[in-house]
Amino acid sequence: MAGLELLSDQGYRLDGRKATELRKVQARMGVFAQADGSAYLEQGNTKALAVVYGPHEMRGSRSRTLHDRAVINCQYSMATFSTAERKRRPHGDRKSTEMSLHLKQTFEAAVMTQLYPRSQIDIYVKILQSDGGNYSVCVNAATLAVIDAGIPMRDYVCACTVGFVDETPLADLCYAEESGGVSSLALALLPRGGQIALLQMDARLHQDHLETLIEAAMTACKGVSKVLDEVVRQHLQEVSVLARD
Amino acid sequence: MATVQVSEAEKVYILHGIRDDLRVDGRGCEDYRHMEIETDMVSNTDGSAKVTLGHTAVLVGIKAEIRKPKPMVPNEGYLEFFVDCSANATPEFEGRGGEELGTELSNTLYKVFNNKHSMDLKSLCISAGEHCWVLYVDVLLLQCDGNLYDAMSIAIKAALFNTKIPRVHISADDEGGKEIELSDDPYDCMRLNVENVPCIVTLCKVGHRHVVDATLQEKACSVASLIISVTHKGTVTCMRKVGGGSLDPESIFEMTEAGKRVGKALHAPLMKLLQQEESLGKTRRKVGFLG
Numbered sequence: 001m002a003g004l005e006l007l008s009d010q011g012y013r014l015d016g017r018k019a020t021e022l023r024k025v026q027a028r029m030g031v032f033a034q035a036d037g038s039a040y041l042e043q044g045n046t047k048a049l050a051v052v053y054g055p056h057e058m059r060g061s062r063s064r065t066l067h068d069r070a071v072i073n074c075q076y077s078m079a080t081f082s083t084a085e086r087k088r089r090p091h092g093d094r095k096s097t098e099m100s101l102h103l104k105q106t107f108e109a110a111v112m113t114q115l116y117p118r119s120q121i122d123i124y125v126k127i128l129q130s131d132g133g134n135y136s137v138c139v140n141a142a143t144l145a146v147i148d149a150g151i152p153m154r155d156y157v158c159a160c161t162v163g164f165v166d167e168t169p170l171a172d173l174c175y176a177e178e179s180g181g182v183s184s185l186a187l188a189l190l191p192r193g194g195q196i197a198l199l200q201m202d203a204r205l206h207q208d209h210l211e212t213l214i215e216a217a218m219t220a221c222k223g224v225s226k227v228l229d230e231v232v233r234q235h236l237q238e239v240s241v242l243a244r245d
Numbered sequence: 246m247a248t249v250q251v252s253e254a255e256k257v258y259i260l261h262g263i264r265d266d267l268r269v270d271g272r273g274c275e276d277y278r279h280m281e282i283e284t285d286m287v288s289n290t291d292g293s294a295k296v297t298l299g300h301t302a303v304l305v306g307i308k309a310e311i312r313k314p315k316p317m318v319p320n321e322g323y324l325e326f327f328v329d330c331s332a333n334a335t336p337e338f339e340g341r342g343g344e345e346l347g348t349e350l351s352n353t354l355y356k357v358f359n360n361k362h363s364m365d366l367k368s369l370c371i372s373a374g375e376h377c378w379v380l381y382v383d384v385l386l387l388q389c390d391g392n393l394y395d396a397m398s399i400a401i402k403a404a405l406f407n408t409k410i411p412r413v414h415i416s417a418d419d420e421g422g423k424e425i426e427l428s429d430d431p432y433d434c435m436r437l438n439v440e441n442v443p444c445i446v447t448l449c450k451v452g453h454r455h456v457v458d459a460t461l462q463e464k465a466c467s468v469a470s471l472i473i474s475v476t477h478k479g480t481v482t483c484m485r486k487v488g489g490g491s492l493d494p495e496s497i498f499e500m501t502e503a504g505k506r507v508g509k510a511l512h513a514p515l516m517k518l519l520q521q522e523e524s525l526g527k528t529r530r531k532v533g534f535l536g
Contacts, residue, residue, distance in 0.1 A: 081306030
C-alpha cells in the first residue's frame with residue numbers, strides 16, 4: 001500500500017523527516033548583477049532561480065497596458081536536465097503555461113501594483129533541479145527576487161505543498177511522495193495577515209480532512225516565511241556593510 | 246544577443262583605448278575576464294558545469310542515454326546539443342524570443358564538438374549497430390554579457406570531464422537477443438577523454454585591432470568577429486566569421502594566429518584546475534549559486 005511506504009509506523013517519511021518537517025531551505029539574493037532583482041533558492045533537492053525585470057515600460061502589445069496599475073508577467077520554465085527523464089522543451093507546454101498563470105495570480109495579490117500604473121513587471125523563474133514542490137519553490141524564490149528588485153509588496157509570499165497520508169498531513173512533499181499517489185495541496189500564503197493568495201488541489205480528499213490540511217499548509221508556510229525573513233535581513237546586512245565602507 | 250546601446254562618444258572612447266591596448270576595464274587586448282568554473286552542480290545529470298566569465302553565466306548539464314547508433318557510423322556514439330537562451334538573461338528571450346539565437350549556437354556547437362577529432366566517439370559505442378551512448382548536452386544561458394561561445398565551450402569541456410557514464414554489461418537474453426545491464430555501483434563508471442576537446446575563442450575586430458573576450462559594449466563597436474575552435478595542441482578545428490561587416494584577408498590571418506595562441510594557452514590551466522577540483526573528492530564544498 002502506498003500509505004505504508006510514505007509514512008512509517010514510527011512517523012518517519014521516505015527521506016527521514018517527520019510529518020510536519022520542512023526540507024532544508026538555503027537561499028541567496030542578488031545572484032545576477034544585470035537583472036533588476038534575482039534570487040536562488042534550494043529546498044531540499046529542488047533548486048530554482050528567479051529573476052525580476054522591472055518595473056519598466058510595457059513591451060510588446062501596448063493595448064494590454066492598465067491605466068491604474070502595473071501588469072505582472074510571469075514565465076515558468078524548467079531546465080531540460082532538471083528532471084530524471086530529460087525534458088525536451090523547457091517551456092511552452094501546457095504545464096508550464098499553467099504554472100506561469102498561477103505565479104501571475106499569486107504575485108498580483110502581493111505586489112503593490114497601484115504604485116506603478118502603465119508599466120510591466122517581469123518575473124522569470126527557472127527550475128534547475130526538480131524534486132517535488134516545484135510551484136512552492138518558485139514562489140519562494142520569486143518573493144526574494146521581487147524584494148531584491150526593490151518592488152514593494154504587501155507581505156512575503158510563502159508557499160508550500162502538503163499531502164495527506166494515513167490521516168496525517170505531510171508538509172513539503174518531495175517528488176517520490178508527490179508521484180506516490182498522495183492527495184497534494186499547494187498553498188501560497190501572505191503570513192502576517194494569514195491571507196491565502198493561491199490554493200490548488202487536484203486530487204480526491206474527504207471534506208472533513210480539508211481544514212486540517214489547510215491548517216498544516218499554513219503552519220508550514222509560516223515556517224518558510226521565517227527562513228525567508230532571515231535571508232533578507234542577512235542580505236541587507238551584507239549589502240549595508242559594503243555600502244558603509 | 247542581448248543588445249546594449251552605445252553612444253558615439255563611448256564608441257570613440259572604446260576604439261581609442263583598444264588602439265592603445267587598454268580596454269575599458271583595464272585589460273589588454275588578449276586578456277580574459279575573471280573566470281569561475283565549478284562542476285557537478287546538478288545531481289540529476291551525469292555531468293554538469295557552471296562557468297561565469299565576467300557577467301556571462303552559463304550552466305551545462307549532460308545526460309547519457311542508450312539509443313540506436315546512426316546508420317552511417319554504426320560503431321560510434323554521438324552528442325546532441327541544445328542551447329536554451331532563458332528569459333533570465335534578458336526579457337527579449339521570453340517565450341520563443343530566444344529560439345533563433347539558441348538554434349544558431351547549437352548548430353555551431355555541433356560543428357565544433359560532434360566529430361571524431363574532438364571526441365573519441367568510438368568509446369561511446371556499446372554494441373555496434375544496436376546500442377550506443379548518446380550524450381545530451383544541454384546548455385542553459387543565464388546571463389549574457391558577451392562572449393557566449395567561449396563560456397559555452399569551456400563549460401562543455403568541464404562538464405564532459407565531469408561526466409560519469411555507468412558501465413554496461415551485455416548478456417545474452419533467453420530468446421537470443423542482447424540484454425543490457427547497467428552497473429549498480431555508482432562508482433563503477435566510465436570517464437571521457439577530453440584531451441582533444443577544443444575550446445572556442447572569439448575575436449572581435451574593433452578598429453584596426455582585435456580583442457579577445459569582448460563585452461557587449463565592445464561588441465557594439467566591432468565590425469565583425471571570428472570564431473575559432475582550437476585544441477590543446479594548437480590545431481584549429483573549426484573557423485567561422487560572424488557579424489555584418491567585412492574583413493580583410495590579412496586581418497583574418499592575424500586573428501587566426503592570435504586565436505591559436507590564446508586558445509592553446511587556455512587548455513593547460515583549465516585541465517589543471519579540473520583535475521585539482523576532482524582530486525578534492527568528498528572534501529570539496531559545493532558552492533553553486535550560494536557562494
